[in-house]
Amino acid sequence: MKIYKIERTQQLPITISEAWSFFSSAENLSRITPPWMKFEVTGELPDRMYPGMIATYRLQPVLGITLSWMTEITHMEENRFFVDEQRHGPYRFWHHQxxxxxxxxxxxxxxxVHYALPYAIFGKLAHKINISKKLNEIFRYRHEKVEEIFKQRK
Structure with missing residues (x-):
């Protein structure tokens, strides 16, 4: 199984508690996801994140195909880090710190993000042709949107 990695760092002019409050809320994920993905939270979410929390979504990552995605918050230390892992969705493996x-x-x-694709050689080919590019577009959009959101707050 081929494991791919994406790593992005961003500086934000906010406090750690503001950052934590925004990014630990799964409801804000739709605000920083490109509109072409038609991202939608489908399940109820608690007021506060906790280890073991399950979040469900629906999205259209490519070619207008609607997919369901379920993630679990597996690790968390407030104001420091959290990890979401795919439990059901388009990837063979998804681990996002x-x-x-x-x-x-x-x-x-x-x-x-460490991730792997299903379908062996076909997954590798899809990654080379499209998936790597799409993931980079998503993270680029997220970076720009987060800057826009937090510049408005200051």
């Missing part, structure tokens, strides 16, 4: 660190003038946020 979200790290937060106080720095001068704000917070450094780092996303680290």
């Amino acid at each position: 979200h790290h937060f660190k106080e720095v001068e003038n704000g917070v450094e946020m780092t996303d680290i």
Whole structure:
């Protein structure tokens, strides 16, 4: 199984508690996901994130095909990090770490995603042709949207 990795770091002019409050709320995920994905939270979410929390979504990542996605928060330390892992969805493996660190003038946020695709050689080919590009577009959109959201707050 081929494991791919995406790592992105972003500086935000906010406090650690503001960053945690925003990013630990699954409801905000739709605000920072490209509109072409038609991302929608489908299940009820608690007021606060906790280890073991399950979140369900519906999205259209490619070619207008609607998929269901279920993730579990497997690890969490408030104001420092949390990890979501796919339990059901389009990937063979999905492990997404979200790290937060106080720095001068704000917070450094780092996303680290390890993922694998199903269908062996066909998954590798799809990654090369389309999936890698789409994931980079998603993270680029997220970066820009997060900057826009937090510049408005200051």
